[in-house]
Amino acid sequence: MSNNHVAITGIGQTERYRTKLTCSLAGLVREAALNALADANCSWDDIDALIIGKAPDMFEGVVMPESYLAEALGGVNKPVLRVHTAGSVGGSTAIVAANHIKSGLFKRVLTVAFEKQSESNAHWALSPSMPFRPHFNSGAGGMFAPVIREYMRRSGAPDDIGCQVAVKDRKHALRNPHAHLHLPDIDLDTVKNSPMLWEPTRFLESCPSSDGACAMVLTCEALADSGSHKPAWVHAMAMRSEPSFYPWREEVNPHASRECAKDLYAQAGIKNPRKELDMAEVYVPFSWFEPIWLESLGFAEEGQGWKLTQDGSTSLDENGDIPWNCSGGVLSSNPIGASGMIRFAEAALQVRGMAEQRQVDGAKKALGHAYGGHSQFFAMWIVGAEKP
Amino acid sequence: MTANLKSGLREVAIIGYAQSPQVRQERVLNEVEMLMPEINKALAEAGLTMDEIDFVCSGSCDYIAGGAFSFVGAVDALGATPCKMESHVEMDAAWALYEAWIKIQAGEIKTALIYGFGKSSVGELPDVLSQQLDPYYLAPLWPDSISLAALQASLLLQSGRYNERDFANVVVDSRRKAKANNNAQLAGDVNAADLLAAPYIASPLRRHDCCPITDGASVLIISEKSAIPNAALAANGVRPVMIRGMDHRMEVHQLGLRTLDDSLSTKQAFAQVGSQSGIAVGQYDFAELYAPFSPQTLILKDALGLGDKVDINPSGGPLAGHIMMSAGLDRFGMSYRAMQSGSANTALCHATSGPCLQHNLIAALEAC
Numbered sequence: 001m002s003n004n005h006v007a008i009t010g011i012g013q014t015e016r017y018r019t020k021l022t023c024s025l026a027g028l029v030r031e032a033a034l035n036a037l038a039d040a041n042c043s044w045d046d047i048d049a050l051i052i053g054k055a056p057d058m059f060e061g062v063v064m065p066e067s068y069l070a071e072a073l074g075g076v077n078k079p080v081l082r083v084h085t086a087g088s089v090g091g092s093t094a095i096v097a098a099n100h101i102k103s104g105l106f107k108r109v110l111t112v113a114f115e116k117q118s119e120s121n122a123h124w125a126l127s128p129s130m131p132f133r134p135h136f137n138s139g140a141g142g143m144f145a146p147v148i149r150e151y152m153r154r155s156g157a158p159d160d161i162g163c164q165v166a167v168k169d170r171k172h173a174l175r176n177p178h179a180h181l182h183l184p185d186i187d188l189d190t191v192k193n194s195p196m197l198w199e200p201t202r203f204l205e206s207c208p209s210s211d212g213a214c215a216m217v218l219t220c221e222a223l224a225d226s227g228s229h230k231p232a233w234v235h236a237m238a239m240r241s242e243p244s245f246y247p248w249r250e251e252v253n254p255h256a257s258r259e260c261a262k263d264l265y266a267q268a269g270i271k272n273p274r275k276e277l278d279m280a281e282v283y284v285p286f287s288w289f290e291p292i293w294l295e296s297l298g299f300a301e302e303g304q305g306w307k308l309t310q311d312g313s314t315s316l317d318e319n320g321d322i323p324w325n326c327s328g329g330v331l332s333s334n335p336i337g338a339s340g341m342i343r344f345a346e347a348a349l350q351v352r353g354m355a356e357q358r359q360v361d362g363a364k365k366a367l368g369h370a371y372g373g374h375s376q377f378f379a380m381w382i383v384g385a386e387k388p
Numbered sequence: 389m390t391a392n393l394k395s396g397l398r399e400v401a402i403i404g405y406a407q408s409p410q411v412r413q414e415r416v417l418n419e420v421e422m423l424m425p426e427i428n429k430a431l432a433e434a435g436l437t438m439d440e441i442d443f444v445c446s447g448s449c450d451y452i453a454g455g456a457f458s459f460v461g462a463v464d465a466l467g468a469t470p471c472k473m474e475s476h477v478e479m480d481a482a483w484a485l486y487e488a489w490i491k492i493q494a495g496e497i498k499t500a501l502i503y504g505f506g507k508s509s510v511g512e513l514p515d516v517l518s519q520q521l522d523p524y525y526l527a528p529l530w531p532d533s534i535s536l537a538a539l540q541a542s543l544l545l546q547s548g549r550y551n552e553r554d555f556a557n558v559v560v561d562s563r564r565k566a567k568a569n570n571n572a573q574l575a576g577d578v579n580a581a582d583l584l585a586a587p588y589i590a591s592p593l594r595r596h597d598c599c600p601i602t603d604g605a606s607v608l609i610i611s612e613k614s615a616i617p618n619a620a621l622a623a624n625g626v627r628p629v630m631i632r633g634m635d636h637r638m639e640v641h642q643l644g645l646r647t648l649d650d651s652l653s654t655k656q657a658f659a660q661v662g663s664q665s666g667i668a669v670g671q672y673d674f675a676e677l678y679a680p681f682s683p684q685t686l687i688l689k690d691a692l693g694l695g696d697k698v699d700i701n702p703s704g705g706p707l708a709g710h711i712m713m714s715a716g717l718d719r720f721g722m723s724y725r726a727m728q729s730g731s732a733n734t735a736l737c738h739a740t741s742g743p744c745l746q747h748n749l750i751a752a753l754e755a756c
Contacts (some may be wrong), residue, residue: 004494024524025523041702048549050638055456056450056456056457057449057450057451057456057478058450058451058455058456059456061519061523061524062479062519062520062523062527063449063516063517063519063520064449064520064741065452065520065523066479066638066747067520067638067641067741067742067743067746067747068520068521068522068523068641069519070638070640070641070747071641071642075638076638076639076640077637077639077653077656078637078638078666079486079635079636079637079638080636080638080747081477081479081483081486081487082477082478082479082483083475083476083477083478083487084476084477084478085474085475086457086460093474096475096487096490098485099491099494099496100490100494102494102495102496103490103491103493103494104396104493104494105397105490105493117508120397125455125456126457128454128455129455141456155481191696199653215579238473239474239475240471240472240473240474241466241472241473241474242463242468242469242472243446243461243463243466243467244460244461244463245466246468246469248468248469249468255468255469255470255471256471259470259471260471292616362602373453373457373460376458376460377474378462
């Protein structure tokens with residue numbers, strides 16, 4: 001049974017990951033799910049199980065919302081599971097869903113990840129005063145700023161690499177109708193002149209607060225050809241976690257990130273990810289995480305990742321050899337709980353040849369990546385156009 | 389071959405379990421401190437070290453701890469490097485067990501450690517759970533979990549199948565059996581007449597009909613058959629308990645659209661488990677049911693078709709101690725415990741989630 005291959009036959013996203021004040025939570029997730037079902041050419045009745053993922057419930061103020069959302073997602077009378085692994089959740093939810101297929105117990109499952117940040121304030125939700133713990137009122141940007149400063153110190157990268165990432169990803173976003181931010185006039189000066197939020201991270205080097213959902217239909221091998229379009233195939237998937245703090249913790253290049261990537265590449269038989277992959281959708285919520293993850297994920301030697309950003313290797317507009325975040329990435333849309341699944345789904349769209357204006361020509365193998373917490377929870381998959 | 393011929397399932401055994409005392413209020417220890425000793429106890433019982441665990445999965449709820457990412461701190465209890473393959477469900481840890489069981493069925497892992505924890509004492513649990521309801525039509529009214537369970541109990545009374553004395557007898561039975569459970573919070577000899585003299589807190593429910601607010605943590609270890617450390621288990625006197633089948637089903641959220649004095653999703657899951665396990669209802673020696681309110685025990689008993697021969701909640705059940713987010717996993721742990729002496733061989737486990745038994749999980753356990 002462990003040889004069961006998993007196919008992605010349907011992908012659906014909400015029309016645009018922007019603030020949606022007039023849409024209910026149920027309406028939000030249902031839109032993405034219906035789009036995925038249409039792509040997979042199947043109906044609610046064809047779905048055997050529903051796997052929901054989202055980040056902290058405090059982002060919308062609904063406790064364990066799968067109870068309320070199951071009906072809108074056709075989950076009644078079916079197994080419904082709710083995954084929560086911090087920012088990596090969109091990725092780990094897809095992996096949990098894929099394991100349902102791989103188990104042989106399910107033939108076709110629907111997986112949906114979402115966040116509606118306009119319902120609450122993420123900075124507040126991430127910074128409560130907890131009993132027995134020091135109050136850590138920093139939000140995500142403040143938490144990662146020291147990590148970024150340490151990366152800059154170690155690598156000696158020029159100060160404006162982060163700004164270059166911000167411009168590159170926002171230009172990619174102009175190719176993606178789903179992206180929250182469409183900033184047609186963005187350039188290096190605009191980013192450099194935007195307000196400094198958490199030194200060295202500027203406003204335009206940060207992800208937006210977005211609303212949206214992403215859904216995928218996963219099927220067993222026998223049903224893979226039933227979709228409207230050609231499927232993507234799961235070649236490898238991996239998850240790793242580590243505690244927030246311990247004496248030998250490596251925050252810039254976390255142990256869990258390296259071990260997760262190593263496991264992933266071993267499964268996929270990949271020795272040189274830059275050469276063997278055609279593109280990557282990687283969780284970059286603050287600009288400097290592009291060079292940080294380029295190194296941690298083995299696309300560049302330690303200390304050299306920023307050079308790939310600088311020379312345009314990761315840019316679709318500059319015909320780079322390894323485009324990163326053709327969708328515009330997390331920097332252009334961040335419905336937090338969905339962001340990991342969007343990365344996983346965008347990688348799948350690329351190898352299906354369905355990424356439209358943001359398509360990498362002839363993409364056959366792509367990486368989807370998500371991370372969360374204090375750079376401590378990782379979920380990754382590699383998808384391919386061909387069966388593994 | 390590791391597959392069970394009847395169902396094609398890989399054979400998975402419970403080989404370790406530990407649970408903290410189910411206390412009314414843990415004033416000193418935080419969640420990680422409650423959890424760590426239990427992880428070590430469960431590992432010792434299973435004869436495994438943390439490095440031999442392929443996968444860790446947990447269940448917890450941020451709104452019980454009162455802050456986002458309550459599960460993040462708990463990762464401290466697992467140790468640092470090498471890093472763990474780890475996941476978390478914002479559900480009762482019985483569903484974390486389900487995720488791990490699926491991962492074993494997928495051939496991804498062989499061993500898993502599952503834990504759940506919660507300190508319900510730090511908040512107002514019935515009010516917190518009201519925020520689980522439809523955020524547009526129900527949650528703004530703050531209907532607390534006890535009031536909703538009372539509505540369900542009223543419907544059960546109206547059906548004419550049971551009366552309030554039957555509810556009280558469930559409690560009498562629970563407290564009596566809990567005398568043998570060292571971790572129980574509520575145990576002892578009570579009689580129905582005395583219980584019925586107590587005032588209602590939400591008619592027709594009295595305080596004793598509701599599970600007690602409880603702080604605690606519990607840990608379960610499972611292994612695919614080929615990886616069971618048989619020698620270590622024999623040395624520890626552990627009898628592995630096989631999971632012969634597991635399934636869960638969801639119902640409609642809106643209470644008005646459900647048959648509240650029955651549990652259709654329990655029936656659906658039970659039918660599925662029956663076909664996986666080949667175990668008929670009459671073959672179960674006992675059942676551990678996650679019924680947080682006494683009338684729900686009766687609803688579940690009827691939905692499952694459990695006759696009077698099947699012992700229900702020999703541990704005392706959730707009415708004797710209820711670690712929110714781990715009470716479902718504890719049904720598995722308590723069943724495994726009860727089978728160690730050899731006096732029982734087959735158990736039915738049940739877990740629930742959502743208001744008024746909206747979502748139910750069923751599993752069949754059989755001792756080797």
